[in-house]
Amino acid sequence: MIPVTASIALDERDLEERFIRASGPGGQNVNKVSTAVELRFRLNGYTDMPDDVRARLKRLAGRRLTLEGEIVIRAEEHRTQDRNRSEALARLVALVEQATHRPKPRVKTKVPKAAKQKRLDSKSRRSDVKSKRGRVRDHD
Template identity: 80%
Template sequence: MIPVTPSIALDERDLEERFIRAAGPGGQNVNKVSTAVELRFRLGGFTQLPDDVRGRLETLAGRRLTLDGEIVIRADEHRTQDRNRAEAQARLVNLVKQASHRPKPRHKTRVPKGEKLKRLEGKVRRGDVKAKRGKVRDHD
């Protein structure tokens, strides 16, 4: 089990790791060694996630969520498999941690009457300034 919060832990049976070749600079190391990690987390697996957390996690995952209900995270920043594996797991834990935070409900507020009047008076003043910008006429 991988702990996320005191009440949420990820079951390791839902994780699947694949090691692939990384792209970018690195010379012979990049061409020969499969150090990049593709971590897949099965949402509908053994891990028990509350429904609200699961919904927020699906939204946060965005395009990393596959049609099969797996979150795919790819890590290839480091030169070793171990560091890339740790990076991918840390990203997954961070994503689940973000999803576990319940957003604060928004309370409607009113704009005070004085603020409305101040705004409208400013608009009237600005309109007067613009109205006085008319063409200059000759008075014979």
């Protein structure tokens, strides 16, 4: 079990790691050694978490969520497999921890009548200025 919060821990049976070759610079090392890590976390697996946290996690995962319900995290910043593994796991834990925070509900506020009136007065003043800008007509 990998602890996230006091009440939520990730079950290791839901995690799957694949080691792949990293892209980018690195010389011969990048062509020979599979240092990049692709960490897959099954969202509907053994891990016990509240439904609202699971729903927020789905939303936060965005395009990292597959159609099979797995969150895929790829780490290839470091030159060693071990550091990339810990980086990917840390990112997953941070994502789950972020999903545990319940967003504060938005409270609708009403625009005061005085503010509405002020806006309408300013619009009519501007309208008057523009309407008086026309061509000057000769009165014969």
